[in-house]
Structure formats: structure tokens, C-alpha cells
Amino acid sequence: MxxxxxxxxxxxxxxxxxxxxxxxLTAYDQGLVRGDGVFxxxxxxxxxxxxxxxxxxxxxxxxxxLELAHPGDDVWRALVxxxxxDWPADTEGLIRLLLTRGPGGDVPPTALxxxxxxxxxxxxxxxxGVSVVSLSLGIPADYRAQAPWLLGGAKTLSxxxxxxxxxxxxxxxxxxxxxxxxxxxxxxxxxxxxxxAAGGTLHTPPTETGILPxxxxxxxxxxxxxxxxxxxxxxxxxxxxxxADAVWLLSGVRGAAPVHTLDGVRRxxxxxxxxxxxxxxx
Numbered sequence: 001m002x003x004x005x006x007x008x009x010x011x012x013x014x015x016x017x018x019x020x021x022x023x024x025l026t027a028y029d030q031g032l033v034r035g036d037g038v039f040x041x042x043x044x045x046x047x048x049x050x051x052x053x054x055x056x057x058x059x060x061x062x063x064x065x066l067e068l069a070h071p072g073d074d075v076w077r078a079l080v081x082x083x084x085x086d087w088p089a090d091t092e093g094l095i096r097l098l099l100t101r102g103p104g105g106d107v108p109p110t111a112l113x114x115x116x117x118x119x120x121x122x123x124x125x126x127x128x129g130v131s132v133v134s135l136s137l138g139i140p141a142d143y144r145a146q147a148p149w150l151l152g153g154a155k156t157l158s159x160x161x162x163x164x165x166x167x168x169x170x171x172x173x174x175x176x177x178x179x180x181x182x183x184x185x186x187x188x189x190x191x192x193x194x195x196x197a198a199g200g201t202l203h204t205p206p207t208e209t210g211i212l213p214x215x216x217x218x219x220x221x222x223x224x225x226x227x228x229x230x231x232x233x234x235x236x237x238x239x240x241x242x243x244a245d246a247v248w249l250l251s252g253v254r255g256a257a258p259v260h261t262l263d264g265v266r267r268x269x270x271x272x273x274x275x276x277x278x279x280x281x282x
Contacts (some may be wrong), residue, residue, distance in 0.1 A: 031100025044093030144210025152210025162190035
């Protein structure tokens with residue numbers, strides 16, 4: 001059976017649904033030839049996008065960091081509605097919202113949305129957890145905050161390094177990666193935010209290190225604080241993760257994936273994952 005997929009593009013002031021196998025970009029689009037664009041990945045649950053708003057806010061911020069014209073949230077909501085028009089409510093999905101610079105010149109940016117089912121491997125990792133290796137990003141923790149041309153905190157289409165980190169982890173027999181700074185501070189995963197529990201507090205690295213502001217960790221911390229579980233933005237190290245009561249990689253689609261192995265060392269989660277998932281609503 002053909003995999004359920006749907007695509008919509010903004011054309012002439014309207015969200016237009018197109019066949020999933022129909023080309024929608026010119027070969028000269030700068031998102032294709034230079035990776036010049038931004039995107040968001042949004043979870044589809046029971047045919048809806050309950051956490052769309054923070055993703056739209058982050059997309060707006062990413063576009064501003066790239067000095068990329070933003071079409072407005074109404075455009076994105078129309079594109080989401082278009083790709084979900086025939087989406088089965090019992091299929092968990094993943095929407096990608098993409099904004100590219102287009103071919104340049106006087107041509108406006110390209111805005112499109114596509115949706116597909118959540119991969120089986122993602123669902124498995126949500127349940128069984130992940131093995132992780134730590135890899136250095138090779139720059140000081142605070143450097144990106146002082147270097148706007150490095151686009152720290154922007155979710156750009158330039159994910160070649162992120163994917164290379166995944167491939168390296170897979171060659172080492174691991175599922176995922178925790179990136180560290182040149183001096184060994186924790187940063188983030190290639191497609192996730194790092195969080196850990198220690199000393200009765202939930203921790204995550206500060207965004208001043210140039211990492212992407214995670215929408216899922218923000219929701220988790222808001223709900224944790226309301227439930228009386230203290231939170232902190234902490235400059236941690238891999239050693240802190242080894243010593244933690246529990247470690248997770250957080251993302252909007254995968255949710256909270258517990259880290260059961262770090263750099264080849266097995267670790268537990270002190271029965272905290274169920275609490276984290278309850279706070280996240282999944």
C-alpha cells in the first residue's frame with residue numbers, strides 16, 4: 001500500500017494541495033542549491049496539531065535570523081489545513097513546514113508544507129529509548145551568541161552536519177548524538193534537546209550556547225514547574241549526564257526518548273520517564 005503523504009504549497013495567495021510526487025520547487029530555489037531557508041517539524045495527533053503555535057513562533061524567529069521574509073502565520077495555518085484535509089485521524093503524523101528564499105530576485109520566498117506518517121523507528125525509540133554517543137561540535141559554547149553569521153538558535157535547512165553526526169553515531173552502533181562544545185559543555189542533539197534529572201531538578205543547557213530553543217523542553221518545564229518539580233538552565237557536561245538520575249532527548253514528534261546508553265555505558269532512569277511523559281501529555 002502506498003504510504004499516506006500530502007503536500008501543499010502557497011501559490012497566488014492560497015494554499016494549494018498538490019500530488020505528493022509532483023515537483024513544487026524550481027531547480028534554482030536557494031533552499032535547494034544553498035540550503036538557504038528554515039523549517040519546523042510539527043506533530044500531528046488525532047488529526048490535529050496541538051502544539052503548532054510555539055513552532056510558528058520559532059519559525060518566525062528563524063526567518064528573522066536569516067533576514068528571510070516571513071509570509072505570516074495565517075499562511076502556515078492554511079498550509080497545515082490543506083495537508084491535513086484528508087489525513088486519517090488514527091495515523092500519527094509529522095508535518096514539515098519549509099520556508100526557502102526561493103530563486104531570489106523579486107520572486108517571493110517559497111512556503112510549503114508536507115505531512116507523512118511518523119517513522120516506525122521514531123515510535124520505537126519513544127518506547128524503548130536510545131543509545132547515544134557524545135561528539136564535539138568543535139566551537140566554544142558561547143561563540144555562536146557573538147557570531148550572528150553562524151545562525152545559532154535558527155532552525156535552518158542546512159542539516160548536512162546534523163545528518164553526518166547521525167551517520168557517525170550509527171557506525172559506532174548508537175542511535176543518536178549529544179553534541180558538546182569545544183570545552184566540553186553540553187549543547188543539543190542533531191534533532192533534539194538534551195534534558196536530565198539530578199538533585200531533584202530537571203536540567204537543560206541554556207540557549208546562550210547558541211542551541212535551538214526547544215519547544216518540547218519549554219512545555220515540559222512549564223508543566224513541571226506547575227507540578228512542583230524545579231527546573232534549571234544548566235551548563236552541564238557529559239559527566240553530569242553519567243551522574244544524572246535520568247537523561248532524555250526531547251523533540252516534538254518523538255517526545256521524550258530516555259537515554260539508556262551513553263558512550264557505551266548503560267544507565268537507568270530512576271523511574272522518571274513515566275512522569276516526564278505524563279507532563280508532556282504522551
